[in-house]
Amino acid sequence: MTTPDDAPPPPAPGPPPAPDPADDRSGADAPPGPYGPGPGTTGNGPERPAAKTPPVRRAPAPRPVSAVRLGLALVVTAALAAAAGLGFQRVFALRDIGPVVAVAAVVPVLLSALVSWPRRRGWPLWIAILLTVGGWTLVTGLVLFHGDFGVIGGSLRDSWKAILTTLMPAPGRPELLVLPQALTWFAAATGAETVLRSRTKAFPALPSVAVFGVALLLGVGGPGSNLPVAAALVGLAAVLVVVRGDGRAGRAPAGVAAAVALGLVAVFAGPLLPVAGTPYDPRQSVEAPPPEQRDSVSPLDRVSAWLQTPDQQMFTVHTTAPENWRLAVLDRFDGVTWTSGGNFVAAGNRIPAPEHVTRHRPSTRVDQRFTIQNLPGVWVPAADRPTTVTGLGVTVDPGSGVLTTVQPLRTGQTYAVRSAARDYDADELADAEPARDPEALAATSLPESPGTTAANAQVPAFHKLAEQITAGQSTGFLRAAKLADYLRATDKYDVSGLPGHTYAQLQYFLTRSKRGTSEQFATAYAVLARSLGLPTRVVVGFRPGVGGDGEFQVRSGDVLVWPEVDFTGLGWVPFYPTPEQQGRSQKSGSVPAGDTQQKLEQAQKNAAAKNKGNGGSTQPKQPTPPPATEKTPHKATPWWMYALAAAPLIPILYLVAVLVLPMLRRRRRRSAATPAERIAGAWEQTVETLNAVGLPRATSLTAHEVAGFGGRTVAGTESHLRPLADLVNRAEYAERPPDPAAAEAAWRHTDQIGRLVARAASPLRRAGRRLHPRKLRAR
Template identity: 55%
Template sequence: MIRRYLSLVVTASLAAVAGLAFHRVFGLRPVLPVAAVAAVAPTVLAGLLSGPRRAGRPWPLWISLVLTVVAWTGTVAVTVLRPALSDGTLPRALREGVLGSWKSILTTLLPAPAEPELLVLVHVLVWLAAFGSAELALRTSLRAAPCLPPLAAFGAALLLGVDGPGGNLGLAAATVVLIAVLVLVRSEEAAWRPLLAGVPLAAVLGAVAFAAGPYVPVGAEPYNPREQVRAPPPQQRDGVSPLDRVGGWLLAPDQVLFRVEASRRENVRLAVLSRFDGVAWSSTARFVPTGSRVPAAPDAAGGSLRTSAQRITIRDLPGVWVPAADRPRRVDGLGVVVDPDSGSLAAAALLRPGQSYRVASEVREWRAGDLADAGVAQDAEAREAMRLPWGPGATKPPVQLEEFRRFAQNATAGAVSPVQQAAMLAVRLKSYARYDVTAPPGHSYRQLDYFLSEGRRGTPEHFAATYAVLARTLGLPTRIMVGFSGGRPAGNARDMRAGDVMVWPEVKFDKLGWVPFNPTPQRSDQSKDSDAVAAGETQQKLEQIQRNAASQQRGGGPDKTPQTPPPAPPAAADPPLPWWVYAVSIAGPLAIAYLLAVLLAPVLRRRRRRTGPPAARIAGAWRQALEHLGDVGLATARTLTAHEVAHFGAGHLGETALDHLRPLADLVNHTRFAPAPPGPHAADQAWEHTDRLGRLVTAKAGRLRRLRRRLHPRTLRRDRP
């Protein structure tokens, strides 16, 4: 009885460890109480229902199933879903938590927010694992079977936690230890000495697994179920592009849009616009929810990284785009969705004055050596960022494209590298037109042509959009950023006003990523604005490097065609796999399937023999005894009587075997020939003798020999020997 309830402690611990594996999804603090309650409550319930009801039998399983469903509903309502219970939305919260939480987790960048509807999934999985494990421990004799439900819950946590922060190596080692302890506790040995010696060995096994885990070679990326689930769009989207707001903001320059508290000045970006259709620039962002974390850039980039922490308070900033410095990595205090590719942030709802949040960003800094020999990026994103569509409904290319190409070639004549082309184009635009906040907004082909040919005055919108189009005619991949630079001092913070809006283009280089350029000239009235601060320090250093690159015209004259990097050679095709790889891929699963079959067949056969009426159980005990004797040389028993089999066992196992074989033979003969059927007590005695005989055979033949015989194909026969 002590071993029985001790096994419940181990199964509850296994279920709790499986629940803690969800820490990569939500973090440890929200998961810990949920896993503890969901592991202990069903285990206690199963233990209470396992007591004898009448005639020494436990309560039927269906009663346990009904009661555990009722208990789970009440427990989750008063713990995880207590807010929903208070406001009367419990049925909806239960339905969403059980049916839809998994999809919400798979479409959220981890860690996911610890919302009650999402934590319901942890609660129900751990509860089912603890209940199933406890019932298997109480109702079956299979030693390791109770570990299967917690392992299933652990596997679900691993799948949902792919790409989450942290790791589960320690929990995996703890699971190994608990499984070993569970097998020892459920051992049929009556002595406690093996258990006391086995627990330290199990702990050593777990320590070895924990230490060796980081060195286990992994041949492939883990399967990520998020790739199979498409993220939903934000619930509310801003119908007005930030680029279209630039002209209006510049006409009301003193309107405070948000406040930034930071130890270092950085340009703040608002939106990334990479798609141009000939009329307007728009975002290609595919937003997914996130609890707080923003993933790193998907492609490797050059330069050095520096961490920047900011606290931003919203004032009159409209829309849903959330400002942050460079590449944000963590956002706290505001529910946001994020585009993993560009790092753009958007609020789940329209921004409101007074909202405040903290953002930690990675700011990239470049040195002159990083940019010197950089080539143009050739990946799919870069190729898309070189496109120059003809325009909606157009059937032929616009005439402006050829004019733009000639302007760009003249502006970059003599450049010997893509970086020099990009820098010279920015310098040319700065001196070609002047800054004018009253210039009519717009950035279509026709409006950009007017800006270059007649107007020659514009806002950052015109300079950045013109640069992006001109650079694309040279084969440089470009996109447009809308953000803010400078600001007005406000104590230890800066107020970002509408007049501080800035638009700048970025060019993508191989092994460097997106590098910003500034083609916009300085405002004529900026020197008079005494309460403004300079642009970000990182941007100032980068612009100086680019000016130096533009001034170094090596080996070229005014008529020299700019050199573009040659296209990357096509990747060599992978060689075909050798024949033995296919052979192993076929033979491996077959070998594993055979191994599982020959190991499980005797277990299932023994379980089948122990069930049924008393006469069938006694016959099953006799067949099991014959199978044991087969391991010490008994070839067949068809021509032998039961007592002759008993004398064979005594000759090979010693006289002690007669103490079990003779009573077993008498029970078999009584079952076959007596007029009255045997009772349950006789069947229990028969199996007790058979189990003790099995131990004698193991001591005589050895475990290794018995294992080798079990691997023989005859193990799959219905009856042996």
């Protein structure tokens, strides 16, 4: 073997010899290029002897994944998606979300498996995306919306806000369930495609984990716990890692057992984690829709008419305890009319507890089943305070717990309600003071009557009378109780009294006629209490009715109006200023008052007696004037809302990127600074073109070996690949740098190779190559 020192002198300069077409060693004897070392020739110079190099040790080919492992991985992926979807069980009832999640977790996995399994090679990603979107649209339209495909897009767009403005558990309506169904489908489809297209172990579980994060966010404040779901995700992710691993099959049972143990550890260790602080609730950042007009006629305006025909049957109720059936709460007064300022939102079957009560209060469970007969309007009767409602779609005011329906009640409608009737303690009542939160302060206002221009002289008169009545009472509760005692003792119940509750009518009732119905007693009490700074509202409802043994018939003559006063830590406490014996129905078997009313009145008497025994103060506390109402500060929109809004832009940005970036990359390569760099860019462009027809992206082939692959794969390309490979090797190893003409020749060959490769494929395959994600990354 000769050495460089023994090499013969170089011949005279001249053009390089043409390659011999019969020489089949062109690939093996080619000089080293971008894809591996090897001997070769130098441009415009003599051939140099090749130095011996050790053979390249190729990495062993990965073992093919067995059909059993692949099938098990797909099953675990479907289970992960189902577990993530069940994370919405704090938002929806399990009976509503369960079937939807099961279908959304299984169908996309089966679809991906059926498409890819016969070929054991996945279709192009963009085709899989189209199949997944088409399958989701078909299943969603048929299963959720019963063939109404036109509403799918709008429902999916608005579902997140509808969920955030609905009390949990939300009703199982298609326009709400479409969001968790779509997210679960996304997790299952993405996980299945990852299993079929890659060898990663844990990555197929990430979409399910992300969907579970969304479920946690939307379920803040909902009933139940997602700890078992989180533990199931941990265990299933560990099982997926075991199934996707390259270990022996005999070790798989031990790995699965360890994964199950890990899930159990997560179940028991979760409650012990030091989690502090209140979780972020996205509902605080979402503006609820404006309250709808609940009824064209206020129930308060119907009282007088109902009392004129007292035997009209309103509804029948089967109950475990007779109560006063609350119908409507009216908390706004403009001097003429009482109206409801409740923010009614859609609800499922659960009604949350009031937020302003500082701690849990003892209560008695009351079960009721109502049958509507002739009750008009949209207001739904129930005992205070309802906790669950079944059999009737309702909207709820979370502050008061009042129930309404979207459509007016119909004869024969039935529904069941479970309520928690409050139990009151005399000691707490005696020391209670009026609340001073923004809601309570709004319930102390007494505006001027509409149309007046001067200060209303009637309001100071009400305040003066209320001060005289409550003189000597030391606490807010005692002043409120004294007002009720005064009205019961000095005024008389009379169904023939003049109806109405304006300032003028109430002044006439208090100072001259002293006769009226519960409408006048309750509204006069509310005005007097508000003049003292006591937050007060008016409630319209019915007495228990006629009957016994758990069944009561409620008639129009059982209508009753009473006021409620808000106290710190106690919430809204009812008072009954209407004389009871004259206000009840005259039918035999009528119940004059509900159990809660009787207990409350006894507690009020005990509280008053306790105060007298302690020698209460003779100086009444001056009511705190309500401060000016401040505008609620605007809350910043959370980042995840912007992310959801930007999600539809992702496909557009991807399309722009996958079309524009390759053009910019090609232009940069073709306009490089030196001819050698332009030739190298032409070769990089050619290699990317051959990658699309099967050339591995990670390879140690020489330039001529790459040319041989291209010639065998695409007809007609070898006549351009061989000269291009020579130009690449000369540019890399020749003593002289190439000239611009060589760079132009290299790019002419590259352009011809690109055209030949494109012609060899169908239009659909060419589009798939153009949109493939590999176009985003340079070689």
